[in-house]
Amino acid sequence: MVLINAAKNMDVEETGSINNENLDAIENENEEEIVDDSEERELVVNDSCSTKVLDATDQPRDSYWVVYLLFYLFGITSLVPWNFLITANDYWMYKFRDVTPPVNFTMEVRKTQFQAEFTSYLNVATAIPNLIFLILNSLYGHLVSVKSRLQGSLLVVTLCFLVTTTFVQIDTDEWQNTFFIITMVTVVIMTAASAIFIGGIVGIASRFSKEYMGAVVSGQSLGGIIAAIAQIISLAFKISPLHSALIYFIIADLMLVTSLIAYIMLYKIDFFTYHILRGTGGMAPNRHREVSMLLVMKKVWVYAFSIFAVFAISMAVYPAVTVLVESHPVTKGTDWNNIFFVPVVNYLIFNVGDYSGRLVAGFLLRPLNKWLIAVASVLRVIGVPMLMLCNALPRKNLPVLFPWDYEYIMIMIVFAFTNGYLTNIIMINATREVELHEREKASSVIATMLSVGLTVGAAVGMLLVHML
Known part of the structure; x- marks a missing residue:
């Protein structure tokens, strides 16, 4: 209840109120103006x-x-x-x-x-x-x-x-x-x-x-x-x-x-x-009121770069590389290895970690400095080689330095948590960097750069798979 009341009070302070004199002034000022309402x-x-x-x-x-x-x-x-x-x-x-009916029932089934x-x-x-x-x-x-x-x-x-x-x-x-x-x-x-x-x-x-x-x-x-x-x-x-x-x-x-x-x-x-x-x-x-795209970009470009970095880095290895990671050989033949490992670790744990990060960011909302946010977004690139050095198969070039399931799961949790945490911080702070009437445009810019990050990351991911 404390959090709810604090949030509502913050909203009241942020929006403020408009007195009747100001409303009359606005109406008189715009009697001569034709607008699209x-x-x-x-x-x-x-x-x-x-x-x-x-x-x-x-x-x-x-x-x-x-x-x-x-x-x-x-x-x-x-x-x-x-x-x-x-x-x-x-x-x-x-x-x-x-x-098509198989010619030989002993033939290997291929995709x-x-x-x-x-x-x-x-x-x-x-x-x-x-x-x-x-x-x-x-x-x-x-x-x-x-x-x-x-x-x-x-x-x-x-x-x-x-x-x-x-x-x-x-x-x-x-x-x-x-x-x-x-x-x-x-x-x-x-x-x-x-x-x-x-x-x-x-x-x-x-x-x-x-x-x-x-x-x-x-x-x-x-x-x-x-x-x-x-x-x-x-x-x-x-x-x-x-x-x-x-x-x-x-x-x-x-x-x-x-x-x-x-x-x-x-x-x-x-x-x-x-x-x-x-x-x-x-x-x-x-x-x-006309909103200048160039002006909005000047205000939010650091956040736009940050959201691009977050999702380009994430998509570089998830899911292209992470879907190839297999459980440790000691679990070979078990349902955990054959059926549940990829759905549980690659999809469920990643999404839970990502969701947890977004929840925590909603309450903590730190750091506020946009340059620190940008640095943190770029530092997530450390997770890319770490995930590539897990037990992703098949591989020809790189060694496996993290073969155990718990190692892979710990790396995945941190990688997912930071993805969600930084995403929420960037989305919230970017809209606070501009005027109220510019917020919708700023949000569109951030969403667009997020999509660019996804696209670039997916392309890089195809290359990383061949580097394993």
Whole structure:
């Protein structure tokens, strides 16, 4: 309760209040000025939206932290396409298996071309559209209202995932090529829409106190934990690839539909609509004040570099290198070695460590100095050779210096924790470096540089695998 009250007091101090004289002055000043107030009109005129905030003298409260919890949900939802598609690896291997009758039953079963290359294609189909549409959102997102962007993008992601879920029950053995093309097109569309949603929800969160940005960022990591647990449960109960994928995708569908409904309902909450118009007193001119991208970049470039470094370093080894790490040879033949080691350590432990780091950062929020944050972000590169020197197989060049499971797990925990910790600190502090009306643009810049880091890191990871 102390933390909650402190957070609410901080939010009140940060937002301040606008007296009636200032409001009259703003109204008189802008009588001669024609402005685009379409978004504010959408909020005020539409009967589905709250209007009390425009006449209230006191700032509304987030009763029962409903908005905070919904931001958590939106954070989880924002990475649903990636988390649930990549987790259903067994399903994709089944869909693209060799369906031709074997000539010799003693022949070794080998991966088909689709099986061997699907993950690489999936990475490309997610990385490139994500980067392109985050850039487009940061440059031109202001031309479309936030409400339209988020509702539209979330609807597109939901429809695409429903299509993906439908194909689980359809026999595609006779037309794998067509199914592959449909899947890639769907993933591209889904990723593009998801990028717009991420850019928009991060921009909205920047208008609230730091706890709300922390909720979105932490929710993204929590989504990875949910997907990893679902995978481990399906492995433990030996569920077939089709049934496990159906479970994954239905869970994702429910989360997406729930998020879509929740976002529509947000506009009925006074606390949310107050912060959407925050800093404008309900007036449009400040809300639509022109924001210079160059000026914002000058203010946040250190944080932009830091988020780039964090994710480029992480993606250089995770999951390209870490997925190759095997349990110590003494566990050979056990279920831990054959079934659970990679899902538990590579996915669950990493996501739990990442999530823990984001939670701790939300309370501690240290360091505040942007140069120290940048140095800490770069120092994480130490984890790259350490993970490469774990028991990743096959390898031809490098020795194994950390063969034991506990060594690998300890390195992974530190690597994941620092990833989450620095991510949250950067996302929160970057928006505090700019003026209130610049926060949405600054958030888009940071999200874009994060995506650039992911793309560069994935490319470097392909090279590091060949260096093992």
